[in-house]
Amino acid sequence: QVQLQQSGLGLVNPSQTLSLTCAISGDSVSSNGAIWNWIRQSPSRGLEWLGRTYYRSKWYDDCAVSMKSRVTVTPDTTKNQFSLQLKSVTPEDTAVYYCARGGSGAAAGLFDHWGQGTLVTVSS
Amino acid sequence: EFVLTQSPGTLSLSPGERATLSCRASQSVRSNEIAWYQQRPGQAPRLLTYGAFSRATGIPDRFSGSGSGTDFTLTISRLEPEDFAVYYCQQYDDSPPWTFGQGTKVEIK
Numbered sequence: 001q002v003q004l005q006q007s008g009l010g011l012v013n014p015s016q017t018l019s020l021t022c023a024i025s026g027d028s029v030s031s032n033g034a035i036w037n038w039i040r041q042s043p044s045r046g047l048e049w050l051g052r053t054y055y056r057s058k059w060y061d062d063c064a065v066s067m068k069s070r071v072t073v074t075p076d077t078t079k080n081q082f083s084l085q086l087k088s089v090t091p092e093d094t095a096v097y098y099c100a101r102g103g104s105g106a107a108a109g110l111f112d113h114w115g116q117g118t119l120v121t122v123s124s
Numbered sequence: 125e126f127v128l129t130q131s132p133g134t135l136s137l138s139p140g141e142r143a144t145l146s147c148r149a150s151q152s153v154r155s156n157e158i159a160w161y162q163q164r165p166g167q168a169p170r171l172l173t174y175g176a177f178s179r180a181t182g183i184p185d186r187f188s189g190s191g192s193g194t195d196f197t198l199t200i201s202r203l204e205p206e207d208f209a210v211y212y213c214q215q216y217d218d219s220p221p222w223t224f225g226q227g228t229k230v231e232i233k
Contacts, residue, residue, distance in 0.1 A: 047212060109216030112181075114170070
């Protein structure tokens with residue numbers, strides 16, 4: 001059974017970097033059949049896909065254009081987890097952040113397992 | 125980028141009643157790649173249906189998806205107490221960014 005366990009700080013100062021980690025059990029971050037995503041949710045923006053990482057003979061990652069390259073998603077094969085870094089945060093980045101597993105091929109954007117969510121507040 | 129518009133914003137129904145939720149896409153969704161998620165308070169979204177018609181593992185058969193092109197529907201045939209929640213549609217057509225609707229809240233009347 002796939003489980004995703006999130007960790008990271010819930011309070012970040014403006015202009016600093018938000019960092020969260022998602023530990024995977026029941027699957028592998030290096031799986032050729034999965035894609036590892038970060039999604040956030042706020043009252044003003046709803047559910048918003050941020051970025052992903054995945055392995056298909058080599059590592060790939062990309063992020064939403066709207067995030068203007070502030071997002072980095074990185075795998076850690078030694079710990080079977082992946083991480084999110086969001087640079088130069090502002091109060092508008094306050095949200096609940098989720099990690100989620102996507103499938104392969106046509107199911108790449110289909111999120112069948114989710115982490116528990118982390119409320120991150122950007123404030124000084 | 126796809127825009128998904130859900131209606132109504134809130135649906136007030138009683139247990140045992142039928143719920144019909146709508147999702148309209150700003151452009152035609154190839155291969156009906158629309159998913160529906162349920163979110164209960166304080167929980168992450170849970171995948172219910174995908175490919176417009178298929179149910180995810182462990183989802184009761186009272187949940188069914190339908191539709192094609194730009195208009196999609198989630199139907200809950202008989203509402204159980206645990207079904208009162210917020211429901212989101214999502215398109216996973218083609219490449220990212222994948223987008224979600226703004227949600228429909230199903231509340232107890």
